[in-house]
């Protein structure tokens with residue numbers, strides 16, 4: 214009996230143990246399946262550097278190739294920063310429309326913290342009330358349609374000056390890059406500061422700032438190695454240039470505060486941006502206290518965001534026109550018909566020139582100036598296209614690859630402005646197959662500011678001049694290699710010989 218009862222106890226204990234193990238296994242499996250994440254596919258990575266070795270010097274192309282294997286949403290590890298890469302129009306739509314509010318912050322980057330006083334500008338400020346107020350101030354007060362239209366004379370005057378310099382260069386060869394650099398710098402300086410900057414010193418300062426933005430800072434991707442940036446001197450270099458820039462901005466603001474130079478420099482022009490910002494600083498009704506650092510960050514932002522992008526777009530567009538004589542001829546016909554022997558093309562003439570608008574759009578498609586737009590940062594966990602994406606992930610959108618996607622664009626590598634004639638694709642980021650200015654809350658507020666400059670400059674150049682490549686290089690042989698940075702430049706500046714059309 215005793216044996217039987219201990220056997221019974223043994224069986225009972227064994228049974229309880231089995232039940233307990235089954236229970237634990239069920240619990241464990243159900244816990245795991247609930248918590249198992251569906252992470253986007255990732256290319257294989259190396260220890261420490263992650264996927265950096267796969268980026269190469271043509272990052273836009275290399276990411277496009279990777280996306281053909283790993284899909285439109287890939288998760289890369291750039292050093293220790295998880296980075297989601299979107300490479301299709303659907304993925305871009307999910308990020309910048311469906312989940313825009315989750316994806317609308319920016320990563321904290323070393324250069325933006327150094328140059329923009331701790332990212333106090335619009336483009337790099339983290340998402341929040343400060344950014345919201347600042348962006349609406351910029352959109353409503355500095356870059357509104359009415360305000361931008363009021364600077365029409367500035368644009369036209371500067372283009373007349375450029376055409377004159379080009380005219381004086383007829384019969385010789387001329388590098389178009391410095392031409393476009395001074396055109397955009399002069400226009401932005403006059404609009405933002407009320408006057409042009411004298412001499413090459415400031416042009417140089419602006420280009421050094423751009424270089425510092427394009428530089429690579431180890432601490433951005435390996436925060437635990439940020440001391441290396443100090444050892445190699447990149448932080449010190451950036452800080453030195455930022456100090457020079459700060460002195461310049463301080464001087465400019467003081468000049469405006471003291472109302473020196475203003476009266477004689479401005480003539481019949483509208484208020485410049487510094488004037489407007491100083492007025493807004495006094496008038497507190499916007500609810501945003503415009504501190505001195507914010508003011509300086511905003512002034513610098515206009516230069517940083519507006520010069521490089523516009524000048525590189527102009528250089529690419531003119532390159533494509535030279536490389537495609539058929540398009541150049543058609544454009545010259547349109548412009549000549551509207552120009553009818555006038556001394557120049559004016560902004561109001563552009564309204565009757567659908568082809569120039571298509572040329573600019575097509576050039577922005579093939580040569581998206583910011584191929585990855587500006588990086589975003591995810592503010593909360595979110596599910597996108599069935600994948601779980603964790604808060605704080607950095608996000609880049611390969612707008613360049615989307616604009617050359619053969620499933621969206623017929624013969625995507627051809628320059629064919631006709632594809633933008635009679636269609637409804639707008640600049641404002643509603644058609645995700647073409648987003649040179651981004652989309653959603655963080656989209657570019659400078660569209661209306663840069664378009665008239667690009668369209669008017671191109672229209673006047675091709676109205677007045679025929680252009681050919683020097684040294685008997687055939688037009689179609691023009692080298693179109695890209696130099697990769699935040700902004701995609703031509704690797705080799707566009708050098709042309711110019712002859713008058715009439």
Ligand code: HEM
Pocket residue numbers: 335336337348356514515518519520522523526582583586587588649650651652653654655656657658659660662663
């Ligand atoms: C061809 C000329 C230009 C191009 C291609 C361009 C492109 C872009 C792109 C792609 C973004 C990021 C959008 C996103 O994250 O979705 C951006 C942001 C921005 N752009 Fe532009 N831009 C141009 C000209 C300008 C100009 C002239 C200004 C000002 C005068 C300007 C001011 C800004 C600002 C302030 C932001 C930040 C917006 C934010 O973060 O909320 N841009 N731009």
